[in-house]
Amino acid sequence: MFHDKRGLAVTASSQAAVDALDAGVEEFLGQGREAAVLVARMDELDPDMILGQCLRGYFMRLPSRAHLEVKALDCLAKAQALAPEGTERERKHVEALAAWCAGDLRRTNAIWEDILVDHPHDILAFRLAHFLHFFIGDLGAMLHSSARIMARWSEAVPGYGFVLGCRAFAHEENGDPTTGEPLGRRAVELNESDIWAGHAVAHCLETLGRRADGITWVTAHADAWRKRGPFANHLWWHRSLHYLELERYDEVLDAFDKEYWPGPSEDNTDITNASSILMRLRMLGVDVGDRWNSVAEVCAGRLGECLRPFNELHFVMGLAMGGKLEEAGGIVANLRNLAETKAGTGATAGDVARDVGVAVAEAIVAHAKGEHAKVVETMMRVRYKMVPLGGSWAQRDVWIRMLINSAMADGQDSLARALLAERVADQPTSAPSWKLYADALDRCGEADQAQAMRAKAASLLAA
Numbered sequence: 001m002f003h004d005k006r007g008l009a010v011t012a013s014s015q016a017a018v019d020a021l022d023a024g025v026e027e028f029l030g031q032g033r034e035a036a037v038l039v040a041r042m043d044e045l046d047p048d049m050i051l052g053q054c055l056r057g058y059f060m061r062l063p064s065r066a067h068l069e070v071k072a073l074d075c076l077a078k079a080q081a082l083a084p085e086g087t088e089r090e091r092k093h094v095e096a097l098a099a100w101c102a103g104d105l106r107r108t109n110a111i112w113e114d115i116l117v118d119h120p121h122d123i124l125a126f127r128l129a130h131f132l133h134f135f136i137g138d139l140g141a142m143l144h145s146s147a148r149i150m151a152r153w154s155e156a157v158p159g160y161g162f163v164l165g166c167r168a169f170a171h172e173e174n175g176d177p178t179t180g181e182p183l184g185r186r187a188v189e190l191n192e193s194d195i196w197a198g199h200a201v202a203h204c205l206e207t208l209g210r211r212a213d214g215i216t217w218v219t220a221h222a223d224a225w226r227k228r229g230p231f232a233n234h235l236w237w238h239r240s241l242h243y244l245e246l247e248r249y250d251e252v253l254d255a256f257d258k259e260y261w262p263g264p265s266e267d268n269t270d271i272t273n274a275s276s277i278l279m280r281l282r283m284l285g286v287d288v289g290d291r292w293n294s295v296a297e298v299c300a301g302r303l304g305e306c307l308r309p310f311n312e313l314h315f316v317m318g319l320a321m322g323g324k325l326e327e328a329g330g331i332v333a334n335l336r337n338l339a340e341t342k343a344g345t346g347a348t349a350g351d352v353a354r355d356v357g358v359a360v361a362e363a364i365v366a367h368a369k370g371e372h373a374k375v376v377e378t379m380m381r382v383r384y385k386m387v388p389l390g391g392s393w394a395q396r397d398v399w400i401r402m403l404i405n406s407a408m409a410d411g412q413d414s415l416a417r418a419l420l421a422e423r424v425a426d427q428p429t430s431a432p433s434w435k436l437y438a439d440a441l442d443r444c445g446e447a448d449q450a451q452a453m454r455a456k457a458a459s460l461l462a463a
């Protein structure tokens, strides 16, 4: 029996194989580019290492791509054959991979959390559970998961910063960015390559509406994060959200062209970044030229798979706003089929499609067609049900903006005024929001208040 760098027993043929496992896990924690190379090295050293097969299987599940699912099943079969020789912890990892392959994401998380009760230093189980809690919008679980293990960690345990970064993000997504921010900053002090911790701070600054600090934060660490994998693009996206709220639209477009959509990408996060920012700009009346085209082209390639409603909604936006309404309808049909065939079967995505995914997808298509009353009716019904779609508050916000935009476009002025009052209360440093609020107030015959709101926007932009 050998041990990993945190002292956990691992069934393997050599310490070198376990060290290779550690290296693969470390690369995952830091969202690096070398995960595939490191896993290949691990397989060379010990193709019969149970956790090695689990790690490879997990890596095949993480990107939510259909062509990788069969590879995950291959890893699962190997891991299951080896499991009887393993420890109880290793057998639980095999069970977790099986549940993930079956699409039962809550069961998958429950198994990892069970591992963590006795093995709080199983950083792979922790980080994967953090990922999957977030993926399905189980925000309380994300916070509680980290709370249960923090007392067993200290800076003396290798990888502590990664746990701290997850804790920071969990606080932010649970509405407490003030507690999250210093934890994320400390994690980045410990390891500047910890891009997930850096991302947690970016979220805190977005939620707190600290525009200048948000831009500075990403810019200050850009060199370190550019060396990480494609997730760095999401940090550039975060920075451009601040540009957008300061009406620096040229810089938003420049970041889109040069930083996070320099060309077509098949990476799901890249697609969500691109689709989401273009939708925001469209609703603000900013001319984005032909930028939807390449996003729509990539999304058209996703008609054959329907794995995660959150991603599908971004594909629908890319297609519908990019003029490919027929293909957008195809994705909506896929979501309906997912809801009809998988909801209630234990496959988490089916329930999410049924409960909210189909409705938001239909609203997006309606928005593209200018059917704004339908958007308002649909989004008023489901706006508080969107958390299980997963993704962050900042990401799902694009569909709240869509509701407001449609309320304005449909002439539902009182509703628009109310929604915008809510928006500026939540995001008091968003200059475009104050201006929209002023427009809604004008339409409601409240010119004096409208003038005060425009002054507020002007003061934000002058700061």
Ligand SMILES: [Fe+2]
Binding pocket: 199, 203, 234, 238, 392, 394
């Ligand atoms: Fe984010």
